[in-house]
Amino acid sequence: MNDINELRGNEEKKRLLRKYLHQWRTTYQKDFYSAMRLLLPQLDKTRYFLKESKLSRAYREVLGLSMSSEDGHHLEKWKLPSKSNTKSTGDFAMIVYETVFPRSTVTTPTKTVEDVNQLLDELGRIENTSTHANQVAIFRRVVDAYTPMEQRWLVRIILRDLKIGLSDNSIFDVYHPDARDMYSVSSNLKFVCDSLMDESKRIRDMPIKLFQSFKPQLGTRGMASMMESVKHNGVFYIEEKIDGERIQMHYDQSQQLFKWYSRKAKDYTYLYGDRPSETPKLASFVANCLDARNLILDGEMVAYDPNLDMVLPFGTLKSSARNQDATGPRPCFMVFDIVFCNDTPLPDYPLRERLQLLKKVVKENHGYLHLLPREEKSTEADVLQALGDMVQKRMEGIVLKDPSSRYEPGQRNKSWVKIKPEYYGTLGENCDLLVVGGKYGTGRRSNQLAQFICAVRDNRVRDSVKFTSFSMIGTGYTMDQIKEFNTLLRDIQTYNPQRLPDWFDHPEKSTERPDVLVNDFRDGIVIEVKAAQIVFSQMWSAGCTLRFPRFIKFRHDKTWEDVMTFTDVYKTRKDSDSKRSEIASKTDWLESNKKRPRLQVAKRASSSHSIISTQQGADTENILTKTHLFALLVFYVINGEDGVVEKSALEMLIKEQGGEFVQSDVTAKYVIAGKQNIRANSIINKGKRDVIKPQWVLDCVEAKEILPLMPKYMLYTSSQTKGEFLTKMDKYNDSYTQDATQDSLEDIWAGIPSACNQKTLRSVQRKYFDSIPIPGMFFLGMTLYFDTEWATAPTTPAERVAYTNDLDTIRRLKTSVIFYGGSLTSDLDDPRLSHIVLIDNQFERAKTLMASLCPQAQPHVPYIVSSLWVKRCVDNHTVVDELEFDARVPTKYLAATT
Structure with missing residues (x-):
């Protein structure tokens, strides 16, 4: 060594x-x-x-x-x-x-x-x-x-x-x-060494053995258009993506013995039972369903409630497995593959044949053992239809599979593609991140870690394990979950930007600094995080970060090897930006994040005419680019400013700084003019474009950064920009970020607005509070619709009391939403709609809403939650995971296999 x-x-x-x-x-x-x-x-x-x-x-x-x-x-x-x-x-x-x-x-x-x-x-x-x-x-x-x-x-x-x-x-x-490869199918170092003693002997097929755990095959994230990669003879399978814990079941009939392993090779036999006689554990309810000498099944373990006849959220599985009450929630095994049967490993058999065998040797037992249904489809429209159906059922998503694919233990390839619906205000895919440190909180969270720095694995580094910083989360968890974070993060060291551990990378001068780091990345915590977008940021060594991230749940079933990689981050960002560009006009939030369209060069008819000399651009043929300050930015310089800079000099300066200039405002992002003339007035009279003084360009070059526009730089200000200025300064141009004096405050006091609108608050949040919510404004950016159409006219005194109580509850919850920064709407077609709140789990009403709100082409889907979600958010002063309070429709995928 x-x-x-x-x-x-x-x-x-x-x-x-x-x-x-x-x-x-x-x-x-x-x-x-x-x-x-x-x-x-x-x-x-x-x-x-x-x-x-x-x-x-x-x-x-x-x-x-x-x-x-x-x-x-x-x-x-x-x-x-x-x-x-x-x-x-x-x-x-x-x-x-x-x-x-x-x-x-x-x-x-x-x-x-x-x-x-x-x-x-x-x-x-x-x-x-x-x-x-x-x-x-x-x-x-x-x-x-x-x-x-x-x-x-x-x-x-x-x-x-x-x-x-x-x-x-x-x-x-x-x-x-x-x-x-053998370690990926066995997770057993001794087995690998014993099996491969002879270095000259190659093993073509990695053996899957009974009662020996292996790393399961995983799906890759994707979009509907990726269905081409899973087609075989023109068709593919569509399955539901189950939100459970990946489990492999090993069974031997002669020994009457079960073994249950997680994807991390953890033995969960103590939870689910090793003998048919071990009542009331799961093994006792599935033994009679298996018609084979021995077999290994791959699937998802979920928690099932027989009273509601529905699958419960992910976090309830372990408590359900320990439940001794036969009428209460219990584990249910959802099987989607078979990899071993009657002493024969099956990975090399095509999926279609494995599924045919699965139907022959496994019989369902409702609420205990189910074969996951699937449909055979052929077009992208089928994928969108299936995804829409999953959204209506409030399920996690779908998986596309190649019928001819072999089972590849430990691999993540494109023969299985998982697709999730894009709910309002989120990326299409939640992020699995590694918590590697934290910051101490204040107030109710004082003396404990309350914000957590998250990292992704840098898969660009091949010969060592390296993590790169990605985001800080400070919301989404309850006080009990904060206690769990602090219990798990015990082996920690004080953060020192100049003495980072070999496995971690974070910018030394970043303002996003944790107070502590874990000593070993293996002691980090894998969590699932939801966010609105991935945006550029120099404060993180990944080069980007999550906008409005919030904690969803702990992923104790995963290890540091399973978290997002650097490549995953940029692929997700690219996919998200692609989707976002298609729906950029939907909301104010999306409007402010439009991608700039590509410049199109129009075809010109041949002509001997030319632009007059005063409007011809400067000759930039021999000008070298010095910086990339204005990279990808296009300017239209109408004229210069007397005594400051000429038009040609300004254009050459723009070119030196990496920008481009044109002689029309059609494709230009910025219009520059130092004085009004016929061309400047033509743009001003339209009222849609800002006209900026040349001094702004000069000041940007001097500061070596793109400075925000301010009234002093404006020759003409459009109404839209005036509105943006109001988020940074009042109508008297007094900055929100620069120190005020007693005299200036006395002069402007009467002009301070008495209320702040949603657009202003969202702008402040985007600028100053990307990692944590504005204190006391955790509903900011959300628009809620409280549903009351379920209510019927009361006829008896008891019904009138219940009706009045429900209306009072709704009234209090509405007040809480507004108080904590949210908005209300009475229009189900409102494009800002993010949540529909039911007074209770009104299943029939939920079905009606799902059917009417979830067309296949709808890019964003509002959550449908019970009123308890609003109350739980208020109690914990944060937005908790909606899916835990989803108004689910019972038993939509527990039917027999299609």
Whole structure:
């Protein structure tokens, strides 16, 4: 490990490892697991219950170091510089080496790889109740028998982070060409080493085995137009995308034994049962549904409520599995594939044949075991129709599948394409992000982390794990969920922009700074985040960030390997911008984010006429571009400004700064004029375009940035721009962001508006509060319709009381919406409509609304929620996830397989 660490370059490191592997195989008859376990400690399932704090305490006791000593203090505060500034900082294993080295009497290595394995196994067997004393005893033997250098690497193995510059895949590739693929189907390091001892033997088909977990095949995000990639003989399958937990069920009839594994290879048999006799666990209700000697099924586990005859939200699954009441919510397994049957692996069989077999060997049991329905379709219109149907049913989305596709464990390819509907004010796809740190809150959230910095995996880096900062979230979670965040984020360090860990990248001068970071990215939390848009930002190392992000739920079923990648972010941004450009005129919000249309060069008829000399553009043939300040911006310069700058000089300056200029306002973004003339007046009289003074261009160049327009720069101001100015300054041109004096306040006090409109608030939020909501304005940007058409005329005293109570509830909720920044509408066709609120889960009314509001071509779908959603938002002072309060229509996909 030390030799590999000191080499530079991935190929050189792999060459040395390859040489070591050859020597090992020659000497030890090819079994490499005991060494591989040390080279890939992060993949070893042994738990040691040891982090830096416990290791520090153990070493201080073994070496007899007090906290007042320099070395003892440095071991405990290993993230901080030592008092003498002569020792390492931030690398705990290196600090252990530097502390042990002058005190050690062991100079010759005597311990073998097998000795290290026995030591690790002993650490793993220590019971938690007597952890510390036994751990100290073990490390006393380590100090007496291992060299300081060996202890350095032993500590890194225990901490599961070697830092030798070789990724998991690089080590697998050195061991065997098929090792990487085999690990993806087994998630078992020992199995990989045992199966691939012979480096010359290739395994064409990665074996899926009974009672051995594997990484399931995943779908890729996409749009309806991607249905071409899943067609076979002109057709494809459409399935519903289930919002559950991915589970694989293993069953052997002769042993009457079940095993249930998650996508992370976690064994959930204790939840769902291992024997048919284990009543009332799920295994006891599905054993009689299986007609095969053995099989492995792939599907989604959901929570099912028999009283409502409907599937419950994602977060209720674990509590449902522990429920002992037969009439209460329970787990239900939704099966969509079979990968093993009667001792035969099935991945190479086409999906169509696997599904035919699935129908023969599995019988449904309503509310316990279901085969996921699917339809065979052929056109993009079919996809849009299916997506519209899913929206009406308030389901998560659809999956397109190639009928001829093989099952590829651990792969994410285009034979399965998942498509989600785009709800109002959101990206078409929620984001799975890794929480790597946080900021402490104030008020009710004081003394605890209340905002969380999220990162995406940088898949541009191939030979190490790297995360790049992407967004800060500060809303969407309840107080209980904040407590869960703080419980999970315990192994943290103080954020220092100049001493970032090797695995994390964040701009040093960013104003979006967390207070703390996790010590190890493996201790980060995977969460699902909803947002309105992905926008450009230099405050994040991803180069962009989420606009109006909010927390949806924890994804404990996923690991850091499953979060969005850098490539995913830019693909999602591109797809979102493409959709947004089609509907940019729908709302004020979308209007302000239109993509600038491409410039079209009109065809000209041949003519001998030319533009008069005063309107001809400057000759820019020999002008070199110095900066990209005005990149992609097009100017129409009518004239210059006397005594300031001439037209030709201004055009050359624009060209130098990366801009373009034309001789018409048709395609120009900015019209520049220093004085009125016939051409300027022609534009002014139309009243639709701003006419800007040349001084603005000069000031932008001097400031090296695009300055906001202000009244002092305007020769003529359109009504639209006047409205925008009112969001930045009052009608007397007094800036909201510049200091005012007592005299100026006295002069302008009478002109301060008594109320603030929604457009102004949204502008302020976009400019100053992208990461967190304006305090007390969490409904800002939302337009709610409170439905009362369900109500019937009361006839009895009891009905009149209930009717009055319902109306009072609606009245209070409406007041709360307005108070916290939202808007109300009485028009279901209002393009701003974001939420429809029902006083309760009025299923029949919900069905009517869904059918009328969700045509296939509608780009944005309003949420239909119960009134409890509004109340829960108010109680938690944040917008909570709508889907938890969705007015769902019961049992729409629990029918028999189509």
